[in-house]
Amino acid sequence: MSIDYSKEFSVIEGKPTLAEINDLIARPTETRPDRGYYIALTITLSMLLIGIVCLGLTFYYGIGMWGNNQPVGWGFGIVNFVFWVGIGHAGTLISAILFLFRQKWRNGIARFSEGMTIFAVMTAGIFPLIHVGRPWLAAYLFPYPNEHGIWVNFISPLVWDVFAVSTYLTVSLIFWYVGLIPDLASLRDRTTGKIKKLIYSVFSLGWRHSNRHWHHYEMVYLVLAGFATPLVLSVHTIVSFDFAVSVLPGWHSTIFPPYFVAGAVFSGFAMVQNVLIVVRKIFHYEHIITIDTLEKMNKIILLTGSMVGYSYGMEFFIAWYSGNPVEQFVFINRAFGPYAWAYWIMVTCNVISPQLFWFKKIRRTIPVMFVIGVFVNVGMWFERFVIVVSSLSRDFLPSSWRYFTPTPVDLGILLGSFGFFFTWILLFIKTLPVVSIAEIKGVIEGSQIEHHAAEDSTSFRPRQQEGM
Amino acid sequence: MSFNQENLNYRIKEFPRSLNLLGWGLLALGVLLIVVSFFVDRTRSSFNILVSFMFLMSIGLGSLFLVALEYVAGAVWSTPIRRVSEFFSTILFVIPLLAIPLYFSMHEIFHWSHTEIVRQEPALSSKSPYLNVPFFVIRTLVCFAVWLLFYLLIVRNSEKQDKLKDQALTTRNIRFSAIFMPVFAITITLAAVDWMMSLEPHWFSTIFGVYYFAGTILAALASATIAVVFFIKRGYFTNLREDHLYSLGALLFAFVNFWAYIAFSQYLLIWYANLPEETTWFLLRWQGSWKIVSIALIVIHFVIPYFGLLSQPSKMNPGRLLFMSVWILFAHLFDLYWLIMPTFSRRGVVLGWMEFAFPIAAVGIVIILFTLKAKNTNIVPIGDPKLQRGLDFRL
Numbered sequence A: 001m002s003i004d005y006s007k008e009f010s011v012i013e014g015k016p017t018l019a020e021i022n023d024l025i026a027r028p029t030e031t032r033p034d035r036g037y038y039i040a041l042t043i044t045l046s047m048l049l050i051g052i053v054c055l056g057l058t059f060y061y062g063i064g065m066w067g068n069n070q071p072v073g074w075g076f077g078i079v080n081f082v083f084w085v086g087i088g089h090a091g092t093l094i095s096a097i098l099f100l101f102r103q104k105w106r107n108g109i110a111r112f113s114e115g116m117t118i119f120a121v122m123t124a125g126i127f128p129l130i131h132v133g134r135p136w137l138a139a140y141l142f143p144y145p146n147e148h149g150i151w152v153n154f155i156s157p158l159v160w161d162v163f164a165v166s167t168y169l170t171v172s173l174i175f176w177y178v179g180l181i182p183d184l185a186s187l188r189d190r191t192t193g194k195i196k197k198l199i200y201s202v203f204s205l206g207w208r209h210s211n212r213h214w215h216h217y218e219m220v221y222l223v224l225a226g227f228a229t230p231l232v233l234s235v236h237t238i239v240s241f242d243f244a245v246s247v248l249p250g251w252h253s254t255i256f257p258p259y260f261v262a263g264a265v266f267s268g269f270a271m272v273q274n275v276l277i278v279v280r281k282i283f284h285y286e287h288i289i290t291i292d293t294l295e296k297m298n299k300i301i302l303l304t305g306s307m308v309g310y311s312y313g314m315e316f317f318i319a320w321y322s323g324n325p326v327e328q329f330v331f332i333n334r335a336f337g338p339y340a341w342a343y344w345i346m347v348t349c350n351v352i353s354p355q356l357f358w359f360k361k362i363r364r365t366i367p368v369m370f371v372i373g374v375f376v377n378v379g380m381w382f383e384r385f386v387i388v389v390s391s392l393s394r395d396f397l398p399s400s401w402r403y404f405t406p407t408p409v410d411l412g413i414l415l416g417s418f419g420f421f422f423t424w425i426l427l428f429i430k431t432l433p434v435v436s437i438a439e440i441k442g443v444i445e446g447s448q449i450e451h452h453a454a455e456d457s458t459s460f461r462p463r464q465q466e467g468m
Numbered sequence B: 001m002s003f004n005q006e007n008l009n010y011r012i013k014e015f016p017r018s019l020n021l022l023g024w025g026l027l028a029l030g031v032l033l034i035v036v037s038f039f040v041d042r043t044r045s046s047f048n049i050l051v052s053f054m055f056l057m058s059i060g061l062g063s064l065f066l067v068a069l070e071y072v073a074g075a076v077w078s079t080p081i082r083r084v085s086e087f088f089s090t091i092l093f094v095i096p097l098l099a100i101p102l103y104f105s106m107h108e109i110f111h112w113s114h115t116e117i118v119r120q121e122p123a124l125s126s127k128s129p130y131l132n133v134p135f136f137v138i139r140t141l142v143c144f145a146v147w148l149l150f151y152l153l154i155v156r157n158s159e160k161q162d163k164l165k166d167q168a169l170t171t172r173n174i175r176f177s178a179i180f181m182p183v184f185a186i187t188i189t190l191a192a193v194d195w196m197m198s199l200e201p202h203w204f205s206t207i208f209g210v211y212y213f214a215g216t217i218l219a220a221l222a223s224a225t226i227a228v229v230f231f232i233k234r235g236y237f238t239n240l241r242e243d244h245l246y247s248l249g250a251l252l253f254a255f256v257n258f259w260a261y262i263a264f265s266q267y268l269l270i271w272y273a274n275l276p277e278e279t280t281w282f283l284l285r286w287q288g289s290w291k292i293v294s295i296a297l298i299v300i301h302f303v304i305p306y307f308g309l310l311s312q313p314s315k316m317n318p319g320r321l322l323f324m325s326v327w328i329l330f331a332h333l334f335d336l337y338w339l340i341m342p343t344f345s346r347r348g349v350v351l352g353w354m355e356f357a358f359p360i361a362a363v364g365i366v367i368i369l370f371t372l373k374a375k376n377t378n379i380v381p382i383g384d385p386k387l388q389r390g391l392d393f394r395l
Helices: A016-030 A037-063 A077-088 A089-100 A103-110 A108-131 A134-139 A158-190 A194-203 A211-244 A255-283 A291-322 A325-336 A340-357 A366-393 A407-429 A437-442 B017-040 B041-071 B081-093 B095-104 B113-119 B131-166 B167-195 B206-234 B242-273 B276-284 B289-308 B310-318 B316-344 B352-373 B389-392
Strands: none
Touching: A016 A158, A016 A340, A016 A407, A016 A437, A037 A407, A077 A089, A077 A108, A077 A211, A077 A255, A077 A366, A077 B310, A089 A108, A089 A158, A089 A211, A089 A255, A103 A108, A103 A291, A103 A437, A103 B131, A103 B206, A108 A134, A108 A325, A134 A158, A158 A194, A158 A211, A158 B310, A211 A255, A211 B242, A211 B352, A255 A291, A255 A340, A255 A366, A255 B242, A291 A325, A291 B113, A291 B167, A291 B352, A325 A340, A325 A366, A340 A366, A437 B389, B017 B041, B041 B081, B041 B095, B041 B131, B041 B167, B041 B206, B041 B316, B041 B352, B081 B095, B081 B206, B081 B242, B081 B352, B081 B389, B095 B131, B095 B276, B131 B167, B131 B276, B167 B206, B206 B242, B206 B316, B242 B276, B242 B289, B242 B310, B289 B310, B310 B316, B316 B352
């Protein structure tokens, strides 16, 4: 096996024409959903319904329906919140950071992951609301001069969360929509239905694919990418502050901010990889979302998984190194205490399973990578479970130690959150282009301008050497 | 006109004699002052050696990381300038030599090396399986050896490729570089904990390795940028464009922010929890005139480089980029000074001719090693298959 490094390989396989790209990506939005789609939608809606029933029970009887108990005040509500916010991290990483790093392979997966980000953050938003127990009072989390004179506590990370997550959702939404405008215009020009035409016309904002439009568009996109990049870091950093600013052993650790960010990207990539493996098969996008693209995603999963592993190791080492007996107890308790089962699921799924991606063959075998992707998300859910529950269930006072057991309502709400998320995903892939038509056209072989180095006026060539 | 082989076969490059003189002059002056300072104040000199030692380690190790990163990431734009980082990583050869005086003055520097004191303090004796002189020496020597091993593996292949033009060497280097990544993560963490965190043996912070990593990459990127601008001004890098400089500037800007992010995370979490076992470290840096240094660090290491590199033209103009790179390199030295010296002088800032003597020698060493290596090696990896793509790189 030898690779020619002197040539750049196209991220798209084959040489599809522009019209073919239009047809292929627009087809799902123009055809009637088939039977499989309805079956999938039935499943996700059923899951969502179970979640709604469980939420109804919670609202009617109160939070006593959950497994939370005296030392474990943060149960599934916070675990699920952190999990879903984490899933929502890959989107902005792919669309903003990889864009700034000029990674062309992102073009095939950016649109979907941006959409996924929005749905994941929406799902995540449910949990703090229900976790506070009185969701109807949540509006007071926004600092506004109200007649009750209620003002937020600005040094509470919960308030920072409100700002961080709502900013993130807003910017992600704008970023996603701005990226959609040229594609909506393409759909507008293709569609025959009157109502569809009206909707696409309104939302494409009069886009005419003119040179000037593109010029402004590229500028806006670059600026938005710059704005979105710090947000990738800030949101999960602030989620990590929810834990790390406390004085609870196992939560208070200075590595939490970058560790949470790495973990979030890790789980988000695994989710994007999983769903796209299915989507590319059903919609026949194999030459757009190529096996090379999936391999690159797997490399990022390996990288971020190893960062998470580094953080686990560092926490363990420093717990010993600190010489603090309480700190040491917490970590021994995690690995060998009553929650050892959860801890070892976490380590196996998060640290060990992605290491298989060191092998090229595994990086390029779809069934194996799919399974590893599922493992990663299971592991990342358990990571949050271990952090939240194991630290709380055995606090400073041994007489108050209690084991946390989730109730069926807890599990129902978790299931419902998956139903909510995947329902949105299903609606999305059938109503909007799941791959960016415009960006894919930009990376087809031959669409880029050829450069000639020496003829460029900006090169640092001294005048007298011109004839060389 | 493309970059063909004829105009690439320049093995010998004329460096200005003044550069060589400057290097040796700085080294001679530095060494002279160092010898005097060892007679004046041995402890203070030892701490100063540590600052410059870590500074050199940052440039050398960070540069090797940049080389490996290019291979792993499959980066193309940086291929024409990769040699610059390879030259800087030769510093790794002098790191073990510079550690020798530190090994001999461990009692002056490291509180935990006094076994009698450690035995009486339970908080320290619980760490003694890790913090003891023999294990420390073994650990640090293993780290040095591992870095040199990877230097030889990666850089030698890269140089071999100049003659052989063999693509298989790139494949091999990609493998070595991938293996180097986890090795690098572990060894740089050990280096940061051993040489700097253990100065205050009671204190601990899980992010400390990442903090040093952020500074290391900044130092390596800044050094690379300085050398690239120098080569451009000498007319050696005729085919480089503003696009390459922009990329370097953007990376510098990104890591300035990354450093600030890590430093802020560490500070905020310790300040917020307000646990005495952790706050001591920051309180020491808030004592007396150290307060000025702490505030200055934020300005020097973040505010000025942030605004200095924010705009697009500032990342493309060679002169401005050169200034900012020198500034960032100085900022990293200042950061190390802030990390290390408060342990020596707890009451307040200590700043005299001694604090300048050691960095002067360090800069001399960097210049000498760089020119020595650059004289006998192609300054562009002419056999690298990615070279032409790198030269054609356009934003």
